[in-house]
Amino acid sequence: MGGGFVTYIIAFLIVLSVLVFVHEWGHYWVARRNGVRIEVFSIGFGPELFGFYDRAGTRWKFSVLPLGGYVKMFGDANAASMPAAEQDGSGLSPEEQAVSFHHKRLSQRAAIVAAGPIANFMFSAIVLAVLFATSGHPFPPPTIGSVQEDSPASAAGLVPGDTISAVNGLSASRFADVSIAIRAAEGEPVLLTIQRDGETIEQSVTPELVTVTTEDGREFEIPRVGIVADSGPYSLTYSAISGVTETVSIAGMTLSALGEIVTGERGTEDLGGPIRIAQLSGDVAQVGVSALLWFMAILSINLGLINLFPVPMLDGGHLMFYAYEAVRGRPLSARAQEYGFRVGLALVLTLMVFATWNDLVNLQIFSLLRNIIS
Incomplete structure (x- = not known):
């Protein structure tokens, strides 16, 4: 890890703490709007490092293990929102029942649980919108920003603002898709499907071969049509x-990638854990603020999706119980929920261990240890 170990740790803590x-x-805000008393708002798990009480009696704190966090509401037995033994109301006064999470209507409880992932998605949409408005898009859509003079695109009548929706019948969702398809044609004419002022136009363009010289003096030809994103x-x-x-697009691509892992079309080496997140946080932080914000937006979408999985302990598991x-x-029943949470905990811990193992393998830690021992 270049750039200093401290940089990676600081970047990791900032990224994870914000997300x-x-x-x-999200959980806290919707719970308060529904009259639930919040006892603890914690960033991290385990023993408390520091914190304070607000006027509503909520303890806001940072804890030792920065791998997550929780909001403990009145009526919860623990940080995973397992209902306390007295949730049937026999041990609570009417005033306490009024501020207990588990005594709220089903729709209120579902809204509180769903608010966490929704907040992640909203955060990502806002961050991406700010980036688009200030620094643009690093992976722009297939919309033409400018057309070079005396180029094949200019001769074919392409103009700025045209959106290329397909090349040779293959759909294009990014400008990079257009570039790849044009290069794959190896100088042969390409049929562009263009969206212009609400109309669909098909235009054939023959790329010109341009000689490019690399830094080491090598020359090769690249087909170009003369358009810039x-x-x-x-x-x-x-x-x-x-x-x-x-x-929405990033969420869809993430789910598609996970589906490919489940079906065996993609390897599990792409699954990363805390070490991978720390490494990437440090890497992108050294690139710049925009890169770090992009990384946080993508990570926030993944966090929202993961929490919606129907696994007890996660928000999706609670929503599954509420659907029942x-x-x-x-x-x-309380016993069935307890067993469900135990299974969920086992699944989450297993996934964390597997992801951390992947991180260590990718960092070649085991090869390093073998070399040291031998």
């Missing part, structure tokens, strides 16, 4: 809309 705060703030910065309205659509309650008209 955990955003997630837990519209990489921004964009208007506030366009940026706001793009922040939402980009969040909505269908059956009564909550799942």
Whole structure:
């Protein structure tokens, strides 16, 4: 890890603390709006490092293990929101029941639980919108920003503002898709499907071969048509809309990648844990603020998605229990919920161990240890 170990640690703590705060703030804000008393708002797990009480009696604190956080509401038995033994009301006064999470209506409890992942998605959309409006898009859509004079694109009548939706019948969602398809044609004519002023136009363009010289003096030819992407910065309205659509797009790509891992089409080496996050946090922090914000936005989307998985202990597991309650008209038994949380804990810990193992393998820690021992 270049750039200093301290840089990586600081970047990791900032990234994770912000994302955990955003997630837990979603739970906290909606819970307070629904009259739930919040006992603890913690960034991290384990023993407390430092904290304070606010006027509502909530303990805000930072804890030793920075790998997550929690909001403990009145009526919770623990940080995972397992209901306390007295949730049936026999041990609570009417005043206490009024501020207890587990005595709220089903719709209120579901909204509080879902608010965490939703906050992550909203955070990502806002961050991406700000980036689009200030520094543009590093992976711009297939919209033409400028057309070079006396180029094949100019001769074919392409103009700035045209959006290329397909090349030779293959859809293009990014400008990079257009570039790849043109290079793959190796100088042969390409059929561009263009969206212009609400109309669809098909235009054939024959790339010109341009000789490029590398830094080491090597020369090779690249097919070009003479168009440059519209990489921004964009208007506030366009940026706001793009922040939402980009969040949805990244979430879709993430789910697709996970599906490929489950079906065996992709290897599990891409799964990373805390060590990978720390490494990437340090790497992007050294590139610049924009790169770090992009990384945080992507990580926030992943955090929101993971928490929606129907695994007990995660928000999706709670929502699964609430769906059962909505269908059956009564909550799942306390014993069944406890067993579910134990299984969920085992699954989460297993995934963390596996991801950390991947991190160590990718960092070649075991090869280093073998070399030291031998």
